[in-house]
Amino acid sequence: MEPTPSVSVSEAVDPAGLEDRYGVRNYDPLSVVISRGAGSWVEDVDGRRYFDALSAYSALNFGHRHPRLVAAAHEQLDRLTLTSRAFRNDRIGEFCRALAEACSMDRVLPMNTGAEAVETAIKAARKWGYEDKGVAPGRAKIIVCGGNFHGRTTTIVSFSDDPSARNSFGPFTPGFETVPFGDLAALEAALGDPDAVAFLVEPVQGEAGVIIPPAGYLAGARELCTEADVLMIADEIQSGLGRTGRTFACEHEEVAPDLMLLGKALGGGIVPTSAVVGSDRVLGLFQPGQHGSTFGGNPLACAIAVEVLELLADGSLQRNATELGGRMRGSLEAAAHPAVTEIRQIGLWIGVDIAGEVATARAACERLLAIGVLAKETQERTIRFAPPLTSTVAELDWVLERVNGVLAEL
Ligand SMILES: Cc1ncc(COP(=O)(O)O)c(C=O)c1O
Numbered sequence: 386m387e388p389t390p391s392v393s394v395s396e397a398v399d400p401a402g403l404e405d406r407y408g409v410r411n412y413d414p415l416s417v418v419i420s421r422g423a424g425s426w427v428e429d430v431d432g433r434r435y436f437d438a439l440s441a442y443s444a445l446n447f448g449h450r451h452p453r454l455v456a457a458a459h460e461q462l463d464r465l466t467l468t469s470r471a472f473r474n475d476r477i478g479e480f481c482r483a484l485a486e487a488c489s490m491d492r493v494l495p496m497n498t499g500a501e502a503v504e505t506a507i508k509a510a511r512k513w514g515y516e517d518k519g520v521a522p523g524r525a526k527i528i529v530c531g532g533n534f535h536g537r538t539t540t541i542v543s544f545s546d547d548p549s550a551r552n553s554f555g556p557f558t559p560g561f562e563t564v565p566f567g568d569l570a571a572l573e574a575a576l577g578d579p580d581a582v583a584f585l586v587e588p589v590q591g592e593a594g595v596i597i598p599p600a601g602y603l604a605g606a607r608e609l610c611t612e613a614d615v616l617m618i619a620d621e622i623q624s625g626l627g628r629t630g631r632t633f634a635c636e637h638e639e640v641a642p643d644l645m646l647l648g649k650a651l652g653g654g655i656v657p658t659s660a661v662v663g664s665d666r667v668l669g670l671f672q673p674g675q676h677g678s679t680f681g682g683n684p685l686a687c688a689i690a691v692e693v694l695e696l697l698a699d700g701s702l703q704r705n706a707t708e709l710g711g712r713m714r715g716s717l718e719a720a721a722h723p724a725v726t727e728i729r730q731i732g733l734w735i736g737v738d739i740a741g742e743v744a745t746a747r748a749a750c751e752r753l754l755a756i757g758v759l760a761k762e763t764q765e766r767t768i769r770f771a772p773p774l775t776s777t778v779a780e781l782d783w784v785l786e787r788v789n790g791v792l793a794e795l
Pocket residue numbers: 442498499500501503534535536537587591592620621622623624648649
């Protein structure tokens with residue numbers, strides 16, 4: 386007997402329908418089905434072109450299919466893609482050195498997704514707390530910030546304050562204390578606990594809406610952590626690798642964290658690649674068998690990441706981010722849209738808040754979509770813009786004309 390076809394003809398030609406029917410609805414994407422991308426632009430299945438002003442939440446800092454990244458990937462695809470860490474591969478050492486040097490740190494622990502890097506840092510900090518600082522077993526505490534977003538694992542959502550990220554997912558992992566983001570006095574009080582081993586912070590909170598802390602916050606936090614003998618962990622998964630106009634957002638305040646977390650753009654928008662970078666004092670504590678990942682440090686990811694770091698080496702993309710971001714902010718501010726209540730910008734990363742009584746950020750993003758600009762709301766009120774760092778002034782002006790048009794009409 387012939388098996389019953391599981392996909393109808395109409396579903397087979399409708400990718401969105403297929404996704405809704407067979408995928409899990411854990412996202413609420415805008416209504417566009419993308420099938421091609423090059424540089425700052427994508428094309429949908431009907432051949433319509435859009436400017437990608439989100440860059441996959443900064444994973445596409447270098448745009449879609451950057452020729453140098455694609456070439457590095459092809460070259461490696463034709464040679465070797467995966468060994469696991471049971472054997473050595475000839476690319477991992479080069480990658481670790483390049484990233485350690487870019488961060489001015491000692492060692493690199495490669496993983497795959499951002500959440501895995503965060504989990505790894507939590508384990509590293511606890512291990513350091515017990516084996517070096519002398520915290521009693523099972524008592525280590527990590528201080529985190531209100532409004533944080535560090536990923537989706539059960540431990541990470543344990544210290545989220547977003548109900549939709551947490552509800553129905555308990556029981557939660559203990560050992561975290563939340564302080565308000567940007568509040569040094571609250572941090573100082575929390576650091577008074579002798580069981581505190583780490584302060585985990587996004588230098589700029591991306592998912593919360595491009596929230597930039599008050600000047601001096603990161604430097605002050607660094608000082609307080611040093612005084613309290615507590616590790617400072619900077620989650621640069623979204624803010625790092627050029628997005629804010631510096632290679633790392635911590636550089637804006639000349640802060641050297643103890644551990645730095647990278648992901649997203651590290652894989653060049655081609656493969657998931659993340660890493661924890663840090664001092665020998667902390668990462669040197671790991672012994673064989675205590676942590677790992679089948680795909681972490683795979684040669685394909687390493688080859689791409691080395692090229693990513695090369696792309697950032699001369700600082701020109703960081704300068705472009707500063708220039709284009711300033712231009713975008715200037716244009717939006719000059720237009721003085723009544724519907725806009727606040728604009729926050731650092732490098733090529735801009736949060737635009739829409740007055741709740743006028744429209745939702747989602748509605749604004751839908752209007753932008755209709756005229757060829759892809760952006761996404763974060764929270765109810767904020768449109769987040771994060772165009773590729775490789776964008777040109779002419780491209781940005783094209784985008785601004787449309788964004789200003791939509792904001793003016795709200
Ligand atoms: C600051 C930060 N940390 C961690 C993550 C989690 O990364 P991933 O989605 O790759 O697990 C994200 C993702 O948005 C992030 O913005």
